[in-house]
Amino acid sequence: MASLRLPGSKSMTARALVLSALAGGPSTLAGPLRARDTELMAGALRALGAHMSIADDDRWLVRPHPLVGPAHVDVGLAGTIMRFVPPVAGLAEGRITFDGDPQARTRPLGPLIGALRSLGVRIETPATGTGSLPLTVFGAGRVTGGEVVIDASASSQLVSGLLLAAPRFDRGVVVRHVGPPVPSAPHLRMTVQMLRAAGAAVDDAMPDVWVVEPGPLAGRGWEIEPDLSGAVPFFAAALVTGGEVTLQGWPRSSAQPVEQLRSLLQRMGGDVTLTTEGLTVRGTGTVRGIDADLSDVSELTPALTALAMLADSPSRFSGVAHIRGHETDRITALAREFTALGADLTESEDGLEIRPRPLRGGTFRTYHDHRMAHAAAVAGLAVPGIELDDVSCTSKTMPEFPALWSAMVTGKS
Numbered sequence: 001m002a003s004l005r006l007p008g009s010k011s012m013t014a015r016a017l018v019l020s021a022l023a024g025g026p027s028t029l030a031g032p033l034r035a036r037d038t039e040l041m042a043g044a045l046r047a048l049g050a051h052m053s054i055a056d057d058d059r060w061l062v063r064p065h066p067l068v069g070p071a072h073v074d075v076g077l078a079g080t081i082m083r084f085v086p087p088v089a090g091l092a093e094g095r096i097t098f099d100g101d102p103q104a105r106t107r108p109l110g111p112l113i114g115a116l117r118s119l120g121v122r123i124e125t126p127a128t129g130t131g132s133l134p135l136t137v138f139g140a141g142r143v144t145g146g147e148v149v150i151d152a153s154a155s156s157q158l159v160s161g162l163l164l165a166a167p168r169f170d171r172g173v174v175v176r177h178v179g180p181p182v183p184s185a186p187h188l189r190m191t192v193q194m195l196r197a198a199g200a201a202v203d204d205a206m207p208d209v210w211v212v213e214p215g216p217l218a219g220r221g222w223e224i225e226p227d228l229s230g231a232v233p234f235f236a237a238a239l240v241t242g243g244e245v246t247l248q249g250w251p252r253s254s255a256q257p258v259e260q261l262r263s264l265l266q267r268m269g270g271d272v273t274l275t276t277e278g279l280t281v282r283g284t285g286t287v288r289g290i291d292a293d294l295s296d297v298s299e300l301t302p303a304l305t306a307l308a309m310l311a312d313s314p315s316r317f318s319g320v321a322h323i324r325g326h327e328t329d330r331i332t333a334l335a336r337e338f339t340a341l342g343a344d345l346t347e348s349e350d351g352l353e354i355r356p357r358p359l360r361g362g363t364f365r366t367y368h369d370h371r372m373a374h375a376a377a378v379a380g381l382a383v384p385g386i387e388l389d390d391v392s393c394t395s396k397t398m399p400e401f402p403a404l405w406s407a408m409v410t411g412k413s
């Protein structure tokens with residue numbers, strides 16, 4: 001039995017920082033995530049002029065300030081920064097350059113660049129550019145805004161980025177998605193919910209259309225929920241071992257996709273309950289294979305794949321073609337690394353088919369991807385001798401992952 005206190009949600013922390021930097025007065029973030037992605041996000045907004053006090057682990061303070069360049073934004077490997085900050089840079093005055101880790105340069109950004117240009121933002125990319133980093137925004141101090149059509153099938157963040165800055169555009173924004181389905185719908189709902197909490201008028205009643213009216217954003221106190229995605233490998237551990245894992249401090253009502261997760265874990269043989277202590281997952285030690293569309297919770301694919309490999313029947317995961325553009329091509333990376341450990345799994349264009357059979361130990365490459373490390377950790381509960389080539393990638397969203405994991409495994413949490 002383990003009871004864990006996990007850091008705040010990466011997605012909520014990123015949104016709260018952006019909305020706070022664009023607000024008319026100061027804001028606080030209670031329980032923020034301190035990790036590479038969110039520290040770089042705070043650094044990016046600070047480079048644009050916002051005052052960020054983030055020394056205290058439990059409470060960050062943001063004081064908005066007029067946005068100005070010149071500035072350089074290091075996005076690291078964070079999708080949230082490369083998609084949420086260029087629209088903010090358009091509102092700043094001056095030249096703002098963006099770049100990141102080598103793998104960040106392969107992540108899809110073209111639709112956002114095109115959309116921002118059509119909304120009146122001047123952006124330059126190298127002549128050899130392929131619709132990704134590096135790029136330069138020549139901020140004019142204002143963005144006209146208006147209607148824009150975008151294919152956001154590569155990432156919901158392409159829409160979220162436009163929406164978060166849109167109240168500050170002269171005409172707000174109407175975003176229409178055209179193309180294959182936009183993944184990660186719960187993250188879009190989180191964007192809309194947090195915009196409304198900051199006082200923005202948002203209409204998302206029509207499928208694939210989002211309308212944000214121009215208007216002020218209010219500074220406020222943000223309560224950041226514990227990170228549900230970061231909790232999933234720990235919940236998976238409960239299923240694999242037949243144990244019980246509680247995520248402390250879980251709110252009664254959440255902006256994260258807890259119902260989708262509950263349904264998946266229950267179908268795989270777990271029991272999920274919300275008590276006064278938190279969100280508790282119980283396992284029986286038997287894991288069941290499932291056929292599931294993971295598009296709502298695509299970032300959980302690596303941990304769920306590891307779980308499916310330890311199940312008593314095959315699984316098929318679909319709906320996640322776009323995770324080939326996450327920190328690494330997660331479909332290929334999972335297939336390659338688990339096959340090397342003796343697994344029988346095959347890639348499809350939009351997912352994975354997993355036929356469980358005994359695995360052996362060996363080296364598991366993470367490709368700088370924190371969630372690959374989570375997958376290996378889950379598999380390692382049942383298979384001795386799996387060695388990660390690099391565990392430091394977990395600092396992207398949870399630097400304390402290695403310590404928390406070993407505390408759980410050794411019964412100290």
Ligand SMILES: O=C(O)C1=C[C@@H](OP(=O)(O)O)[C@@H](O)[C@H](O)C1
Nearest residue numbers: 011155156157183184187298299
């Ligand atoms: O907006 C966000 O905070 C996120 C949206 C999702 O991105 P995609 O839609 O690209 O999957 C998710 O996978 C990512 O980890 C965080």
Ligand SMILES: C=C(OP(=O)(O)O)C(=O)O
Nearest residue numbers: 077078079080299326371
């Ligand atoms: C896809 C992820 O991150 P990012 O915000 O960089 O897209 C993730 O955390 O699984």
